[in-house]
Amino acid sequence: MKKAVLFCPSRVWGGIEKNVHLRARFLSALGVRVYVILLKGYFAERFADIDDVETIEVKSRGGDLNLLVVANYIRILKSIRPDVVFSALKKDWWLVALASRLAGVNRIVLYLGIARRVKSPIKYFAIFRLMRSILMVNSDSLKNEMLKYPTFFNERNVVRVYNGFNLPSSEGKGQDFRALLDLPSGTVIVGCAGRFSPQKGFDLLPDILSHLPGNIHIVHAGEGEFEEEIKAAIKARPESRRIHFLGYQRDMHAFFKGIDLFLLCSRNEGMANVLNEAMSFGKPVVSTRVPGSEELLANGRYGVLVDVDDVEAMANGIRAISNGNTVFAPADLQQWIGEEFSLQRMIRETNQLFFEAELR
Template identity: 70%
Template sequence: MKSPIKNFIVFRLMKAVLMVNSDSLKGDMLKYPKLFGHHNVIRVYNGFERPSVEGESLDLRTRFDLPPETVLVGCAGRFSPQKGFDLLPDILSALPNHVHVVHAGDGEYEDTIKAAINARSESKRIHFVGYQSNMQAFFRSIDLFLLCSRNEGMANVLNEAMSFGIPVVSTRVPGSEELLAHGKYGVLTDVNDVQAMAEGIRSIVIGERVFQSADLRQWIDQEFGFQKMILETNRLFFETELK
């Protein structure tokens, strides 16, 4: 296996172009000016087709025998320390009892993380639906979305949630500030700051922070749409000269 230094040398000699999916990742590459510059590191966002808000959904309140006034905070992703799901009990401890979390996903650390959550009294307000082949139905079933990750490249689930017009709270991980336009289209918090995450959720629940669904959908469609990704990728591969 080649060392990173050898890989960089090969990259430089071949005059290759690196395509990344966020300005955060591009910035990381530009820290190595001998190898990377604006001419050979190109950012193309992951693109998503705008989904329909109408369609199949999961009847989560019936499934978990929850009253109609329950606020459902969605989380999604594999069970891993990176994703921060171990923080959910602490986040909920600072929120009213009618706020619940529903998590979709599975993963290597599922048993360990679930055991730690189930040891807390807040576990009765955390519900697991496992792996979902139809994530669109999941997104149509929640009231807001929480990304509590400690690190990401570009969190597609955050993009997907916003494309459904769902208000979001996210940690400041690579890509999230771009997706949320530095707080214009969602609440940003520091990593591991459970109080700030809880406050972000509370502010949306009580209507202190309002993010219009139509605005979120338009923003994602305009800046992170599938057609824009195709256009920019084609430009990267087929233009004779990179700008």
Template identity: 30%
Template sequence: MSATRPPIRVLHVIHHLQPGGMEYGLIKIVNGLVGSGVESTICSTTTANPTMRALLHPSVGLIELTRRPGNDPRLVWQLYRTFRRERPDIVHTHAWGTLVEGFVAARLARVPVVMHGEHGTLQLGASQVRVQRWIWPRVDVLLSVSSRLAERMAATVGIPLERVTVVRNGVDLSRFGTTPRAAARHALGVPDDLVLIGHAGRLVPVKDQAGLVEAAARLKAQGLAFRVVIAGDGPLRPDLEAQIAALEVGECVHLLGHQADVERLFAALDVYVLCSRSEGMPNTILEAMASGVAVVSTRVGGADELVVDGETGCLVPPAQPAALADAIGRLVSDASARERMGRMGRQRATTTFGLPTMIAGYEAVYAGATR
């Protein structure tokens, strides 16, 4: 980007800045663009989580609105006033939660460029599809975090695939793979010789942690020695606690709650499991690969763009706990396969999914849209 060109002012609109994959991903984008010729501001339609706020670079702006739960007609007016005051070159809305209000307010405020990005779970209700079918073709740039998600987006609304621009997620390799394994396992109280299986994500239905708990029960019945740790919080925690008790797997399945130090968590693992029913381009898979950890993942979204089945991990159908248990069990029983897949995963993350590649992709999209 030319040094004489004024900075491109991008205002991101997100439903809430709370711990979550999309939200962490957005923070990586705006922090990574600092000094690039792009000035970033995040507009959260609700109050931001203090931990997430603290992760933002000091030069990144943060605006917090007061959206009411559900549909809040006031939000269009709040966003309109925000856009008129901030005068961004680009408004970039993220996921369904900000699509309608963000698009309408940006057009009313005559923002030069309106972009929309999808990050994973698509809204497939009849009325939601109708809304997406009307708005998506009318944004200036439509973004996806994976090729698989782009294909689903195009099929959902009947638009040409080339209308969707793909910028894949990237991982900050400097953060992962450096924490000593022994110290990380000691912090979790895990013996060196016990196979540790991990998962990180919001405790919500689409992440299907219940499937992982059921898989753990199957592995326990086979007499395998292992421990599962699930990092994250959410509305399904009471249900998972009840399931763990009912299946009598409390000694081998532990709910850790929110973990701020994910680098330490990944350093302790032998196997990482993504058990979702739907995804975009899962950041946690990238983080596991960057940590040199073998991955077992459901074949959803862009997971198969990250995991090379049989080389860096194993892919299984979603919502099939038996298949999930079989794949995990093979790795629990084969230390050499775990080590080989972890090593190859780190190499693949390094060569293909580094953070600079993602940042360059967004910088190019923003520059191209404002020429």
């Protein structure tokens, strides 16, 4: 039986963590024995419903020179003897790659979901040249960004695998946000989703609404370490009465079915999962021009693209869609996602990279 160890020792639950959960699920369905490394007390219950997936909790993720963490990782990996190790978080690359090589693992795949500057050339050289790790990215724009550093990266050790989605079932009801929030029937519901972080741009929501009529409200699903800070700043604005924070939503199917359109106001991304999800439900979207969004929206063919931090352009995009002046047919959006960003494609390409591709 093939074995994979997925490292995801995170304290937040966002797109990357959901991506690990999805990969664990479909690798298990393919007959792979999957082990997921988590921080003790964080998210093990979310993997409990997946057959043949074992979670291993560690007390600390350590720093770059934490030999105790390296020794623990080596012990875990030697006991499992996996075919592949996958590290979902950039801050874990060094320790995971080092421990994997010392434990005799031949295939090391490190995930990058957002463009980063190369701050430690010696470390990057060791990880990607000496230890021969493979970098997995989720968009061509991100791949091209990393190929700007030829000392570490080339076409052989940077592999793009798009995040994939199944088109949702037509069954099930959407959340009735107008009833839930006691809003008039003519209210336009704009959805946002993601962890609370400056990167996500949720601090801009009051400014966006200040350019829009009072019948437009925003509902947000998510949580995160900057939650209190961002919420406090928003609550100080009069537009806050039109912004509704829902917290973590287990049933995102009902969330997406219940909104009228979706807004991605991020300042940086790799390829935002929530944008794919919204489009898979046939929801029109307004998105900032962050890495991955131009590919996903085919340069504006399947959604409104605006510059980062341009709140007036975001508002204009929302207004045009809500007024019916800009129309994106739900069937066209779903067909585009189903053909180019399918879960089947993600499964096939991940399986090939993990177990079949020629070692770099």
